[in-house]
Amino acid sequence: MRILVAESEPPAAREKRRESVGRSSGETFIKRLAALAPAATCDRVKPADRxxxxxxxxxxxGYDAVFLTGSPLHLYEDTPETRREIDFMRAVFRSGTPAFGSCAGLQVAAVAAGGTVRSMRDRREAGFARRIARRQAGEGHALLDGRPPSFDAPAIHTDEVEALPPGGTVLASNSVTCVQAAEIRYGGGIFWGVQYHPEISLREVAAALRRQAADLIEHGLARDETDVEVHAAAVDALHREPERRDLAWRLGLNEQVVDDDQRMTELRNFLTHLVLPTCSARGRA
Structure with a gap:
């Protein structure tokens, strides 16, 4: 299996993330895919880079799957970086290669197919998206196979899909963000995406909270940097000791987030239910 990981982060954001967790967003995806599909070959490209x-x-x-990472890019802004991302995603759709994206990856696919993205303004999902629930179209959809009726997931975003394009279907929502999971069919291609981050570890959640401390304080989710650090430290501690029920209780998390296998449910489902059958159809199983 050949996999292409498209890193949506621009260079400055990529290096900032590496400083905090030792990996870019694309490198995080490659690490997770090495566990889920150890025989696969992964290549990484950077569509936003000039x-x-x-x-x-x-x-x-020539690839069997494409993964699009998260990014601080705002898809409602017309910049050289966003244009390059959208052009790349349209090429993915034309290729017919199955694609998956998280966070900004979902937003890129939505805009590339004719949908819209907007700022969340004062709303935030910072750390975890809570009580994500299937919509009617998500009942029985393979992307959410194995998820309970309501679940939490790692999430940090300031933008969201405002409207899916024609050929787009909302699969899951919560009270903060309508489009938490979606399928998009466009130009002969199919995309499964989520607004949350099944690929990131609790350590990466903690690092993201620290990187975005000023924004959390500005929007009233923390009083000061000490508040952010106390919360991030608890998330970090649960990463190191996932068996600590006291920390899980304090953070309001269960096995859907704490257990590595369950946290990566959507990645596994994409590979199992969409990529492998497509490989077989193409004679590349």
């Missing part, structure tokens, strides 16, 4: 070598639709056809 002058980056990025395959066209014909080149993408």
């Amino acid at each position: 002058g980056a070598a990025v395959p066209d639709a014909a080149g993408i056809e």
Whole structure:
């Protein structure tokens, strides 16, 4: 299996993330995929970067799956970086290669297919998205196979999908963000995506909280940096000792987030239910 990981982060954000957790968003995806599909070969590209070598639709056809990472880019802004991301995603759709994206990855796919993204203004999901529930179209959908009727997941975002394009279906929502999980069909391609982050560990959640401390304080989710650090430290401690029920209780988390296998449910489902059957159909099983 050949997998292409498209890193949506621009260079400055990529290096800032590496400083805090030792990996870029694309490198995090590659680490998770190594556990879920150890025989797969993963390549990483950087569509947002100026002058980056990025395959066209014909080149993408040589891959069995494409993954799009999160990013601080705002897809409602017309910038060279967002245009390059959207152009890349349209090539993915044209290639017919199954694609998956988390957070901004979902937003890129939505805009590329004709949908819209907006700022959340004062609303935030910072650390975890709570009480995500299937919509009617999500009942029985393979992306959410194994998830309970309501679950939490790692999430940090300031933007959200405002409207899915024609060919888009909302699979799950919560009280904060309508489009928490979706399927998009466009230009001969199919995309499964989530607004949350099944690929990141609790250590990465803690690091993201620290990186975004000023924003959390500005929007009233913390009084000061000490508040942020106390919360991040508890998340970090649960990462190191996932068996600590006291920390899980204090943070309001259960096995859907704390257990690595259950946290990565959507990644596994994408590979199992969409990528492998497509490989077989293409004669590449």
